[in-house]
Amino acid sequence: MKLRNRKITTAAAGLVLAAGLAGCSLFPSPRPPVPLPATPTSMLPASCPFLAPEEVRPVRIPQGTPKEAIGGVLNSYGAWLNAGSETLSTWQAGGTVPRECVDSLAAANAEAYSTTIFTSHSDVAWQQYFSAVERMNAQTLQGVRDATEGQGSRGTFELLKEIDSSSTENGTFLKFDAVYKPSAGTPAGATWEEWDKPTRWYVELIPDGDFLVINYVEQTLAAGYP
Numbered sequence: 001m002k003l004r005n006r007k008i009t010t011a012a013a014g015l016v017l018a019a020g021l022a023g024c025s026l027f028p029s030p031r032p033p034v035p036l037p038a039t040p041t042s043m044l045p046a047s048c049p050f051l052a053p054e055e056v057r058p059v060r061i062p063q064g065t066p067k068e069a070i071g072g073v074l075n076s077y078g079a080w081l082n083a084g085s086e087t088l089s090t091w092q093a094g095g096t097v098p099r100e101c102v103d104s105l106a107a108a109n110a111e112a113y114s115t116t117i118f119t120s121h122s123d124v125a126w127q128q129y130f131s132a133v134e135r136m137n138a139q140t141l142q143g144v145r146d147a148t149e150g151q152g153s154r155g156t157f158e159l160l161k162e163i164d165s166s167s168t169e170n171g172t173f174l175k176f177d178a179v180y181k182p183s184a185g186t187p188a189g190a191t192w193e194e195w196d197k198p199t200r201w202y203v204e205l206i207p208d209g210d211f212l213v214i215n216y217v218e219q220t221l222a223a224g225y226p
Helices: 001-021 066-083 085-092 099-114 124-144
Strands: 158-160 166-168 171-183 199-210 210-222
Touching: 001 171, 066 099, 066 158, 066 166, 066 171, 066 210, 085 124, 099 124, 124 199, 124 210
Parallel strands: none
Antiparallel strands: 158 171, 166 171, 171 199, 199 210
16 A cells, blocks of 8 residues: 555656746746737827828839939929828818927928938038928918818929939939919918029939938029019
């Protein structure tokens, strides 16, 4: 009888040892807590509608022929001047959006475009240039905010004339005339740095992967137009 008890005890000890060797435990540790998903962060102040970073996507300039590059430049500039229009229209459906939120949206657009379609420029002249385009975008957004039904059109650039363009492996150089045509809902008194008149563009672009980025740009009034 004692021998039988010893056999049972030995067998039980063997099971415990086997469990230990297998990495198991008779008293398993509690499972670690499941990490909670990160809280989404808005690009605008808390008093404004939520704006996710992925909602601000600059339209870039793809590589191509000089003629295609001109189209890409005007397309990117037009996209910046109209950036956020669809987002703001969606917000407006839920009620009037505060003016400061419109300005904050324009600032978010400026940060995205100035750091994406241009090479890095931190000097005062470039910052003033970016601020001017930001102000024009804010004008467009203000027009969307105040628009009545049927005034939701977008402003567009029109190419007037390609003058002289060239391209090498180191960069693309463009010289052309264009004019900006603001949307019908533009606020009274809005100004466009005279881009709404025939304007001569001088642009230097350099490769950036599959895209081009602007390294130099100058716009002046073009002569010879009515």
